[in-house]
Amino acid sequence: MLLQTPVYNLKQFPNVYTPSEDSFLLLDTLEADMNNIIQINPDFIVEIGSGSGVIITALAAFLKNTRCFATDINPEACIATTTTSILNNTCVEACNMTFLTCFKENVFDIIVFNPPYVVTDSEEVFGNGVARAWAGGIDGCEVINQFLKSLPNLMSSKGICYLLLIKENNPQKIINILYGMKFNVNIVKQRKIPCEHLYVLKIYK
């Protein structure tokens, strides 16, 4: 096991998403693809919507010679991420923002995003509290579609983005959109769990 699941304690953070099957699938994906990640020699890594911070902390613990960043729209999640990184003796710089809107363009070599993907009413996407961690609106794609629009300006030329989806998001449709944007895309992992069929896309220039 290359990537250890970090220790975390979310007792103080009731409005932060507890790591679940989707989080662990992303960790498994990153572990399975680690040789490719090491090969591009990443300098800057970021997780969008880092929540508890377990994924970016696992990467920071394993990839010592990188700078790891995290963003979350929920300020409580930013504190949870920082707390988890400190608990595991790693350094993750959390920033309270939407996607990567306030970072310089094309700086990140690795982007990891476990978006709010659950099919809900549109209103829930903009609600408060922990619902924002999973409420994805129509087809669960409202936040994902906004993210895809910004993707061309986020990654470095050697960058890789790992994006988690569920079947209801229509992964093939999203892959076609990405092809239209001249990205390369593979489904690198999928897993069926009760009630959800999860996918991880690997997207690169």
Add this chain to the structure above:
Amino acid sequence: MLTSKCMKGVNIGYPLKIKAVDLKESEVDFNPDFISRIIPKLDWTVLISAANSIGKNENLPENLLPEYEKNTEFLKRVHHVLLEIDVVNGELICPESGRKFPINNGIPNMILNEDEV
């Protein structure tokens, strides 16, 4: 790394000014290869003015030294300024609009209001 260019009416939004209220210094393992790799990705002038603005210049030169990758002493000072100093409380200020982004507990709040985007 951060800018305010995503704001309505802001063209470049870089570099953000830093106002530090509390600083924290910690120890991070020194890796000369990593620092040498990062330096070309930095805007050196911006780094110097950022370091000056928080009073932590560490005698870094105005211009980047030639063959810096062989100069361990210099790399150590860059390492310290880049990785070992955190602004715990303070603010980042947009150079064009003057919009302030508070930093609390080391976390900048860069959330924009709907009418700012």
